[in-house]
Amino acid sequence: MKSSIIKRFKRDRIYLLLLVPLLLYYALFRYAPMFGIAVSFLDYNLFKGFWASDWVGLKHYNMFINNPDAWNIIRNTLVLGGLKLLFLYPAPIILAILFHEMRWKKYRRFVQTVSYMPFFLSSVVVSSILIMLLSPSTGWINQLIVSLGFEPIYFLQQSEWFRPIYIGSDIWQHVGFGTIIYLAALSSIDPQLYEAAKIDGAGRWKQTLHVTLPGIVPAMVIVFILQIGGILELSFDKAFLLGNTATLETSDIISTYVYRIGILGGSFSYAAAIDLSMAVISFLFIYSANKVSRRVGETSLW
Amino acid sequence: MKNAKFAFLAVICMVLLLAACSNSNNNTKPASTPSKTDQPAATPDDSSNEQPKASDKPALPEPATIRLFTENSTAWPVKPDWGVWKWIKEETNITIEPVLATGPESLALAISSGDMPDVLSVFPGDVQKYGPQGAFIDLAQHLDQMPNVKAYLDSKPDVKERVLSPTGEMFSILNDGAGEGSQTVWMYREDIFKKHNLAEPKTWDDLYATAKKLKELYPDSYPFAFRHGLNTLNFIGPSFGIYPEMHPDAKDPSKMKYGLQDPAAKTMVGMLNKFLEEGLIPPDWLTMDYKAWAQFMTTNKSFIAVQFIGQIEIINSQLAEGTLKFMVPPIGAGDQPYLAKSGFENYGLAVSSTTKNLDASLRYLDYIFSAKGRDIQSWGKEGETYTVEGGKRKFNANYKEANDLRVQSGIQTAGTYGWFDFEAWLALVKEEEQASYREAPKYRLNVSNILPVLTTEEAATVSVLNDQIWKFWTGEVTKFIFGDRDMSEWETFVKELDKYDIATIQSTYQTALDRLLANTK
Incomplete structure (x- = not known):
C-alpha cells in the first residue's frame, strides 16, 4: 500500500509540481495574513508591530457590543444584504433564461455583450453617474419628473431612497455578468430533453418550467450558497459614496463604520475585531445554508 | 520521450519562477543598504568628481542621501529634474530621494514595514497616532543642532503650540507660509x-x-x-x-x-x-x-x-x-x-526614529527653515527662475500662473520647503486678484477649530x-x-x-x- 502511494506520487510528480505555485500563493497571500486577526485581541502598535503590542483579550469586542450604534449598523448591513440577495440573486437567472429563449442569435449576442459592460465600471464611476443623474437641480431624472408635472425628488437626501438606489444600481451593474454561469449551465442541458418534452405536448412555457429550470438548479444552489456568505460583504465604496449625513440612518453599514473608526481614527484593533465578528457570522450563514441544501437536495459546496 | 521533455520544461519554468521571486525578495533589502555603504565611500574624491562646483563654494558639508516621504499629486507629479532637488543639493550637498505616498494608507505601510524613509511629510493627525507609538524622533531633543528651526518656532508661537505633544515631545515641525491659499x-x-x-x-x-x-x-x-x-x-x-x-x-x-x-x-x-x-x-x-x-x-x-x-x-x-x-x-x-481662523498649514515634517541618516535629516530640516533656505525653496535662484527688475523679483516667462511653480520646479510642494514665502506665490497671481489675499486676514476669528x-x-x-x-x-x-x-x-x-x-x-x-x-x- 505504501509503495503504491510512492509510486503514484512518482507517476504524477509533474502534475503535483504544477500545483506548487498555487499552493504557495494560497499559503503566502491567503493563509499567512490570517495571523493578522490576532490584531483584534491586541492594542496594536503600528510601529512596534505584532509581537511588542499589548494583549488585551476581548476588550475591542466588548467595546463594539456596548456601542449604542452597533445595533443600527448591523441592522443596516443585514437589511441591505438581505435585499441584495432577494433581488440580485434571481435577476441573472431570469435574464439568462430570456437569453436562452431568444432565437435571433446575432441580436442575442449583442445584447449579452452590452449587458456585461456595466460590470467593468468601478463603483466610483457608477456612484458619480448616479449622483449626477439623481440631482434635484441638474439631474436628468428629476428634469424628467418635473417636465411631467411632478415635484422633484431629493433621492440622495432621503434615507428611504438609499436602499432602492443601492440595490437598483447593483442589479444594473451585475445582472449581465451574473448570467454567464447560468448560460453555461443552460448550454449543457441535453437537447433531447426538449424534443421529448415537445413530443409529450409541452409548449414553450412548460418546457422552460420542466426542462430548463431543473437543468440549472445545481448552478442556482451553488450561487445561492456563495451569495449567502456575501450578505455581510457589501461593497464599501458604493455605500460610502452614495451615503451622506442625511441618510446615515440607513446607509451606515459595517464597512463604512470600520472605515471611519479604524482607518480614519487609527483604531486598527477595534476595526479588526468588528470585521472578524462579521466574518464569523458570514461563515455561519454559509455553513447552515450548505447543510440545508445537502439535506434537501443533492447539491452542496462540500 | 515527449513526456520527459515536457517535464524538463516544466521544471525549468518552475525554477525560473522561483528564482524570479526570490530575486525580487532579495532586491528589496539591498535597496536600502547602498545609502549605508555610500556614506563611508563618500570620501573627498567622490565629491570632487561629482561636484566640480563644490570647490568654488566654501566648505560644503559632506555629501549624504536621504529618502523623503512626500505626497504624490497627479496635478504636479514629482519629477527628478525639479529645481527644488537641485537647489537642496547645491546648498546642503544632500541628495533627496523622494518616496511617494500612493494613498492614505501609505504612511501606515511605511511605518509598519520597518523601513521608513528618513524624513516624512505628515499631517498632525498621523503624528498624534504614530508619534507616541515611537515612529518619529523627538525633535525637541535636537533643537541645538537646528538653530534655524529653533528660531522659526520661537517666532511662531501658534505653530509651536500645535507641534508639542501632551508630554512635551515634538514629533514633527509644521510648515508655515503657504496656508494662505487654503482659506x-x-x-x-x-x-x-x-x-x-x-x-x-x-x-x-x-x-x-x-x-x-x-x-x-x-x-x-x-x-x-x-x-x-x-x-x-x-x-x-x-x-x-x-x-x-x-x-x-x-x-x-x-x-x-x-x-x-x-x-x-x-x-x-x-x-x-x-x-x-x-x-x-x-x-x-x-x-x-x-x-x-x-x-x-x-x-x-x-x-x-x-x-x-x-x-x-x-x-x-x-x-x-x-x-x-x-x-x-x-x-x-x-x-x-x-x-474662520486660517492661513496656517496642515502639513509638517517628521524624522523617522529608525533613520540611519539622522545628522543629514536634521541638517535638511534646518536648511529649509533657514532664511536662505526659505528664499531659495520659495523663489528658486536668480537667473534660473527669476530676474530682478527695478528692485523687484520677476519670475521667468515660462511660469505663467502660480501653479506652474509646482508643476515645473516643485516649488511649494510637500516636503520641499519649511517656511514658505507667500510673496513668491502672489507674484504670479494677477494684480487684481491679489486684493482678496490682503483683505481676508483682516476678518479672522481669534480661535480655530483645531x-x-x-x-x-x-x-x-x-x-x-x-x-x-x-x-x-x-x-x-x-x-x-x-x-x-x-x-x-x-x-x-x-x-x-x-x-x-x-x-x-x-x-x-x-x-x-x-x-x-x-x-x-
Whole structure:
C-alpha cells in the first residue's frame, strides 16, 4: 500500500509540481495574513508591530457590543444584504433564461455583450453617474419628473431612497455578468430533453418550467450558497459614496463604520475585531445554508 | 520521450519562477543598504568628481542621501529634474530621494514595514497616532543642532503650540507660509450686484434679503451656493462666532465649547433652512461636488459663494463676462464680521526614529527653515527662475500662473520647503486678484477649530464617543436644514446632545487645552 502511494506520487510528480505555485500563493497571500486577526485581541502598535503590542483579550469586542450604534449598523448591513440577495440573486437567472429563449442569435449576442459592460465600471464611476443623474437641480431624472408635472425628488437626501438606489444600481451593474454561469449551465442541458418534452405536448412555457429550470438548479444552489456568505460583504465604496449625513440612518453599514473608526481614527484593533465578528457570522450563514441544501437536495459546496 | 521533455520544461519554468521571486525578495533589502555603504565611500574624491562646483563654494558639508516621504499629486507629479532637488543639493550637498505616498494608507505601510524613509511629510493627525507609538524622533531633543528651526518656532508661537505633544515631545515641525491659499472666503458677483443696484450684504438678514431679490430677478437661479456639504458650517460658523463642534471659545479661548449648544447655532441652522425652503440655495447642497458648484457659478445661476480663495481667480477666468470678487463676511451674531481662523498649514515634517541618516535629516530640516533656505525653496535662484527688475523679483516667462511653480520646479510642494514665502506665490497671481489675499486676514476669528492634542489614553476614551455624536448631530442638523425636523424642536435637540456624553468629550478636551496652555506659557 505504501509503495503504491510512492509510486503514484512518482507517476504524477509533474502534475503535483504544477500545483506548487498555487499552493504557495494560497499559503503566502491567503493563509499567512490570517495571523493578522490576532490584531483584534491586541492594542496594536503600528510601529512596534505584532509581537511588542499589548494583549488585551476581548476588550475591542466588548467595546463594539456596548456601542449604542452597533445595533443600527448591523441592522443596516443585514437589511441591505438581505435585499441584495432577494433581488440580485434571481435577476441573472431570469435574464439568462430570456437569453436562452431568444432565437435571433446575432441580436442575442449583442445584447449579452452590452449587458456585461456595466460590470467593468468601478463603483466610483457608477456612484458619480448616479449622483449626477439623481440631482434635484441638474439631474436628468428629476428634469424628467418635473417636465411631467411632478415635484422633484431629493433621492440622495432621503434615507428611504438609499436602499432602492443601492440595490437598483447593483442589479444594473451585475445582472449581465451574473448570467454567464447560468448560460453555461443552460448550454449543457441535453437537447433531447426538449424534443421529448415537445413530443409529450409541452409548449414553450412548460418546457422552460420542466426542462430548463431543473437543468440549472445545481448552478442556482451553488450561487445561492456563495451569495449567502456575501450578505455581510457589501461593497464599501458604493455605500460610502452614495451615503451622506442625511441618510446615515440607513446607509451606515459595517464597512463604512470600520472605515471611519479604524482607518480614519487609527483604531486598527477595534476595526479588526468588528470585521472578524462579521466574518464569523458570514461563515455561519454559509455553513447552515450548505447543510440545508445537502439535506434537501443533492447539491452542496462540500 | 515527449513526456520527459515536457517535464524538463516544466521544471525549468518552475525554477525560473522561483528564482524570479526570490530575486525580487532579495532586491528589496539591498535597496536600502547602498545609502549605508555610500556614506563611508563618500570620501573627498567622490565629491570632487561629482561636484566640480563644490570647490568654488566654501566648505560644503559632506555629501549624504536621504529618502523623503512626500505626497504624490497627479496635478504636479514629482519629477527628478525639479529645481527644488537641485537647489537642496547645491546648498546642503544632500541628495533627496523622494518616496511617494500612493494613498492614505501609505504612511501606515511605511511605518509598519520597518523601513521608513528618513524624513516624512505628515499631517498632525498621523503624528498624534504614530508619534507616541515611537515612529518619529523627538525633535525637541535636537533643537541645538537646528538653530534655524529653533528660531522659526520661537517666532511662531501658534505653530509651536500645535507641534508639542501632551508630554512635551515634538514629533514633527509644521510648515508655515503657504496656508494662505487654503482659506475659505465669501465671494460675490460684483457686476450682477452693480447692475441691479444691490449693496454687499452686511448681515445675514441683508444676505437673505439680497438673495431673495436675486431670486426674483433670476427665477431659476440659486443665489447662494457652496459645495462642502455640512462641512460648510465650519466656514460660515465663524460669522456667528462659532464652529459646529468642539473648539476653544472665541470669547474665552481658555475654555472649550461645543458650538451647537450656542444659541447662535440655532440662528445659523434656521437661516440655512429658510434659504433652502425659498430656493435660495440649491436643493442638492449636501451632495454637490466641485463640478456642480463651478457650473452654477459660471452659468449665472449662483452669485454668492463660500469657497477656497483661489477659486475666485479660477472662476473669473471661466466667466464669459462679469467678475467674482471677495466679499466681507456677513455678520450673523455679534457686531464684527468673521471668517474662520486660517492661513496656517496642515502639513509638517517628521524624522523617522529608525533613520540611519539622522545628522543629514536634521541638517535638511534646518536648511529649509533657514532664511536662505526659505528664499531659495520659495523663489528658486536668480537667473534660473527669476530676474530682478527695478528692485523687484520677476519670475521667468515660462511660469505663467502660480501653479506652474509646482508643476515645473516643485516649488511649494510637500516636503520641499519649511517656511514658505507667500510673496513668491502672489507674484504670479494677477494684480487684481491679489486684493482678496490682503483683505481676508483682516476678518479672522481669534480661535480655530483645531483641537488640542490628546494623550493616547484620552484619545481612546473619546474616539468612539466622537463618532457617535458626529453621527447624531450631522443627521439631525441635516434634517433641520431640509425641514424634516421643525426648528421649534431645536432646544430638544440641544438637550438630546447631552445624551451623547458631551460632558466627557468636553472635559477631555478641556484637560488637553489646560495642559497645552500650561506647556506653552
